[in-house]
Amino acid sequence: xxxxxxxxxxxxxxxxxxxxxxxxxxxxxxxxxxxxxxxxxxxxxxxxxxxxxxxxxxxxxxxxxxxxxxxxxxxxxxxxxxxxxxxxxxxxxxxxxxxxxxxxxxxxxxxxxxxxxxxxxxxxxxxxxxxxxxxxxxxxxxxxxxxxxxxxxxxxxxxxxxxxxxxxxxxxxxxxxxxxxxxxxxxxxxxxxxxxxxxxxxxxxxxxxxxxxxxxxxxxxxxxxxxxxxxxxxxxxxxxxxxxxxxxxxxxxxxxxxxxxxxxxxxxxxxxxxxxxxxxxxxxxxxxxxxxxxxxxxx
Amino acid sequence: xxxxxxxxxxxxxxxxxxxxxxxxxxxxxxxxxxxxxxxxxxxxxxxxxxxxxxxxxxxxxxxxxxxxxxxxxxxxxxxxxxxxxxxxxxxxxxxxxxxxxxxxxxxxxxxxxxxxxxxxxxxxxxxxxxxxxxxxxxxxxxxxxxxxxxxxxxxxxxxxxxxxxxxxxxxxxxxxxxxxxxxxxxxxxxxxxxxxxxxxxxxxxxxxxxxxxxxxxxxxxxxxxxxxxxxxxxxxxxxxxxxxxxxxxxxxxxxxxxxxxxxxxxxxxxxxxxxxxxxxxxxxxxxxxxxxxxxxxxx
Numbered sequence: 001x002x003x004x005x006x007x008x009x010x011x012x013x014x015x016x017x018x019x020x021x022x023x024x025x026x027x028x029x030x031x032x033x034x035x036x037x038x039x040x041x042x043x044x045x046x047x048x049x050x051x052x053x054x055x056x057x058x059x060x061x062x063x064x065x066x067x068x069x070x071x072x073x074x075x076x077x078x079x080x081x082x083x084x085x086x087x088x089x090x091x092x093x094x095x096x097x098x099x100x101x102x103x104x105x106x107x108x109x110x111x112x113x114x115x116x117x118x119x120x121x122x123x124x125x126x127x128x129x130x131x132x133x134x135x136x137x138x139x140x141x142x143x144x145x146x147x148x149x150x151x152x153x154x155x156x157x158x159x160x161x162x163x164x165x166x167x168x169x170x171x172x173x174x175x176x177x178x179x180x181x182x183x184x185x186x187x188x189x190x191x192x193x194x195x196x197x198x199x200x201x202x203x204x205x206x207x208x209x210x211x212x213x214x215x216x217x218x219x220x221x222x223x224x225x226x227x228x229x230x231x232x233x234x235x236x237x238x239x240x241x242x243x244x245x246x247x248x249x250x251x252x253x254x255x256x257x258x259x260x261x262x263x264x265x266x267x268x269x270x271x272x273x274x275x276x277x278x279x280x281x282x283x284x285x286x287x288x289x290x291x292x293x294x295x296x297x298x299x
Numbered sequence: 300x301x302x303x304x305x306x307x308x309x310x311x312x313x314x315x316x317x318x319x320x321x322x323x324x325x326x327x328x329x330x331x332x333x334x335x336x337x338x339x340x341x342x343x344x345x346x347x348x349x350x351x352x353x354x355x356x357x358x359x360x361x362x363x364x365x366x367x368x369x370x371x372x373x374x375x376x377x378x379x380x381x382x383x384x385x386x387x388x389x390x391x392x393x394x395x396x397x398x399x400x401x402x403x404x405x406x407x408x409x410x411x412x413x414x415x416x417x418x419x420x421x422x423x424x425x426x427x428x429x430x431x432x433x434x435x436x437x438x439x440x441x442x443x444x445x446x447x448x449x450x451x452x453x454x455x456x457x458x459x460x461x462x463x464x465x466x467x468x469x470x471x472x473x474x475x476x477x478x479x480x481x482x483x484x485x486x487x488x489x490x491x492x493x494x495x496x497x498x499x500x501x502x503x504x505x506x507x508x509x510x511x512x513x514x515x516x517x518x519x520x521x522x523x524x525x526x527x528x529x530x531x532x533x534x535x536x537x538x539x540x541x542x543x544x545x546x547x548x549x550x551x552x553x554x555x556x557x558x559x560x561x562x563x564x565x566x567x568x569x570x571x572x573x574x575x576x577x578x579x580x581x582x583x584x585x586x587x588x589x590x591x592x593x594x595x596x597x598x
Contacts, residue, residue, distance in 0.1 A: 022400070062396060062403040068412030072371060096421055097361060097393055098451040101321070104361040113367030122395055124423040124446055126453025147423055152397040154425025161462040161474055172471065175460055 002187060002195035003117060003143035004219045009191075010055045010088055011243050015288035016235070016295075018090065018221065019050055019280075020250025021078060022060035025067075027254045029271035036067050040074040042273065044081050046254065049277035050284045055246045056088040058221070059116070076113045089116045090221065094147065096122035102132040110142045118143045120199060120221065123176045127183070134183070134196065143195040146180055149173040149211070151201025151224025177215050184217040193219040193244065200238055202230030202247065208237035212244075220245035225287070226252045232287075236294035249287055256283035301486060301494035302416060302442035303518045308490075309354045309387055310542050314587035315534070315594075317389065317520065318349055318579075319549025320377060321359035324366075326553045328570035335366050335373040341572065342377045345553065346384055348576035349583045354545045355387035357520070358415070375412045388415045389520065393446065395421030401431040409441045417442045419498060419520065422475045426482070433482070433495065442494040445479055448472040448510070450500025450523025476514050483516040492518040492543065499537055501529030501546065507536035511543075519544035524586070525551045531586075535593035548586055555582035 023039050047057065059082075064075035082089040091114065095105045109119050110133075121130055123146050133144055149159055149171075159173045177198060184194020197219035200211055220238050224230040225247050235247045257276035261268050266275070322338050346356065358381075363374035381388040390413065394404045408418050409432075420429055422445050432443055448458050448470075458472045476497060483493020496518035499510055519537050523529040524546050534546045555578035560567045565574070 024403075060396075060400060062394070062400045062407065065407040065413065066403040066411075068407065069368065069371060069375060071407075072368060076368060094394070094396055094421070095361070096395075096423075097359075098449070099453075101359060101361045104323075104365040108361065108364040108367065108370075112365075114364065122393070122421050122423050124395075124421050124457060125449050125451060126456035126458065128451055128453030128456075150397070150424050152424060152427055154398075154427030157425035157427075157478060158423060158471065158474060159425065161471065163463075163471070164461040172457065172460065172462070175457060179456060 002189035003137070003141050004193040004195050004197060005189040005191050007056060007088060007118070007143070007219065007246065008189070008193065008243055011246060014053055014055050016239070016245065016247045016291045017054045017284050017288045018056050018058050018246040018248040019046065019054045019253055019284060020058045020060060020248045021046065021254075022063050022250040023254060024063055027251070029257055029273065029276045030269050036070040036074040040077050042276070043074075043078045045273045045277040046280050047081055047085055047087065049281040051085050051087055053281065053284050053288055056090060057082050058090040058092050058248050060092040060250070079114065079116055083115070088118070090118040090120065090145065091116035092120045094120050094122045096125050096129045098125065099128045099132050102129050103136075106133045106136040110136045110140050116142075118145060120144065121146045123147060123179075127179055130183070130196070137195055138187075143197070145197045145199050145221040146176065148176050148180065148198035149200050149204070149207070151203040151228050151230065155201070174214070177211070177218065181215050181217055188217060191243070193217055197221060199223065201228070202234040202238055203228055205234050205237065208234060212238055212240055216240060222247045225249050232290035232294035233297070235291055239295060242295045247287075247291060249283075252287075253280045253283045256280050301488035302436070302440050303492040303494055303496060304488040304490050305416070306355060306387060306442070306518065306545065307488070307492065307542055310545060313352055313354050315538070315544065315546045315590045316353045316583050316587045317355050317357050317545040317547040318345065318353045318552055318583060319357045319359060319547045320345065320553070321362050321549040322553060323362055326550070328556055328572065328575045329568050335363075335369045339373040339376050341575070342373075343380050344572045344576040345579050346380055346386065348580040350384050350386055352580065352583050352587055355389060356381050357389040357391050357547050359391040359549070378413065378415055382414070387417070389417040389419065389444065390415035391419045393419050393421045395424050395428045397424065398427045398431050401428050402435075405432045405435045409435050409439050417444060419443065420445045422446060422478075426478055429482070429495070436494055437486075442496070444496045444498050444520040445475065447475050447479065447497035448499050448503070448506075450502040450527050450529065454500070473513070476510070476517065480514050480516055487516060490542070492516055496520060498522065500527070501533040501537055502527055504533045504536065507533060511537055511539055515539060521546045524548050531589040531593035532596070534590055538594060541594045546586075546590060548582075551586075552579045552582045555579050
């Protein structure tokens with residue numbers, strides 16, 4: 001048993017949506033206020049409205065670091081609220097540093113003020129920047145997702161470079177995937193996934209099936225849905241037997257109230273937290289159902 | 300003029316040492332206490348004792364994130380103290396994320412509670428994760444160091460992979476260096492360096508001269524000195540005309556009091572902040588002089 005089992009089971013119960021709480025103050029409805037306390041209240045309302053229809057939450061720390069210490073207080077309380085509600089939190093921190101430093105980061109993000117269930121990590125410096133996280137993850141029942149092939153255009157700069165390998169076109173992201181898969185195979189959970197999975201965007205459709213086949217023991221955190229161009233059937237190609245991944249969306253959920261207000265002729269300055277939370281829930285349900293339908297068709 | 304000019308001039312005046320404030324509570328002398336307030340007091344004493352003999356300070360945020368919100372308060376106040384003393388601070392944060400997120404991080408680390416003069420960045424996701432930092436760096440007179448070839452053993456996993464390129468052995472770190480050098484060439488400072496330099500460890504002696512020749516417009520932040528095996532003459536190979544880089548050391552400076560107490564028969568439980576600060580200053584001066592001597596021999 002490892003922490004990826006909990007995420008696997010959450011997907012089975014509530015679908016694949018990972019709600020991205022990349023909450024900028026300017027995403028809030030006007031009546032929600034604009035400071036970091038308002039951001040926390042907004043996050044709590046979104047969590048309350050989506051807890052039974054989302055697999056998990058991804059909290060992008062940059063949006064809180066931007067506001068300094070008060071922002072990180074809101075970050076800490078957002079993670080605590082997810083835990084309090086029995087939800088699963090992915091801290092999107094993309095840390096990556098030498099072993100001694102990685103152990104410090106791990107203590108900081110797997111316990112204490114910033115405790116989360118999962119983190120995201122960056123592999124550039126090599127596996128000795130990843131492995132120190134594993135030890136504490138094992139002790140505390142935590143997990144991680146390591147950047148492999150991301151959803152931004154710039155991924156072509158380095159992740160896409162062809163590297164020396166055994167036969168065929170192997171890119172840097174394959175080298176990362178190979179190392180992660182090797183690591184995962186040492187301690188598989190009861191559903192066949194390692195506690196450390198990978199970040200794989202749903203933006204390059206033609207590669208998705210190959211990646212899924214190459215790395216059956218990696219659970220995927222899948223960005224790139226919606227605004228970045230990925231659709232439900234793209235995301236479905238990165239799943240295995242209808243599970244094995246969560247699909248993140250942020251702005252399309254957090255700002256669903258804007259589109260709903262426009263569509264229904266509601267004055268945006270009158271939008272309340274309840275209205276915004278209801279719109280977010282409807283956006284999550286629509287996304288969940290679209291992915292479930294795509295998974296069904298793919299079977 | 301850009302922020303690397305300030306660092307170049309600091310090296311000219313005070314030598315190459317970058318004091319790494321990777322301050323774990325257990326590095327403090329017993330009489331210094333063990334909480335985050337004590338860490339801040341210790342950092343202030345080290346800064347006071349080394350301001351005229353060090354080029355700059357590198358504050359490794361992981362050692363503060365580990366302690367949560369109170370740790371980050373000490374981090375914020377350490378950066379503020381360096382600024383107050385007229386020193387230069389490198390925030391060792393190794394962030395790297397998609398463009399929108401990178402802009403949030405940049406606002407968070409080039410202004411507000413966590414304002415620093417330079418940051419470190421991770422290139423895995425590509426240049427669109429680096430470029431958003433440049434805009435704010437230009438406006439605010441800031442700079443950055445992007446991970447290129449680090450000093451840890453794990454750098455062989457990915458940084459060292461051979462990639463498809465034009466002639467000769469090209470490794471992933473060359474691909475990163477090429478992109479950084481291209482970026483630097485667009486806006487060189489008065490001393491010939493871009494505002495964004497690179498992290499290059501002094502641990503692989505045989506490659507150092509080649510890297511320096513390949514990337515004349517990149518100012519280097521050089522880790523790996525001392526504990527990780529790099530010596531003064533290794534670091535000197537990464538300099539150009541005696542400048543163009545700062546050499547980081549952390550534990551050998553912060554814990555210099557341990558060796559001094561042992562050598563002089565002082566009871567470690569009696570070591571004061573003043574004693575520790577004096578030992579740190581002597582360690583910085585010795586390191587500064589060793590590098591200056593190596594640079595002199597290399598000329």
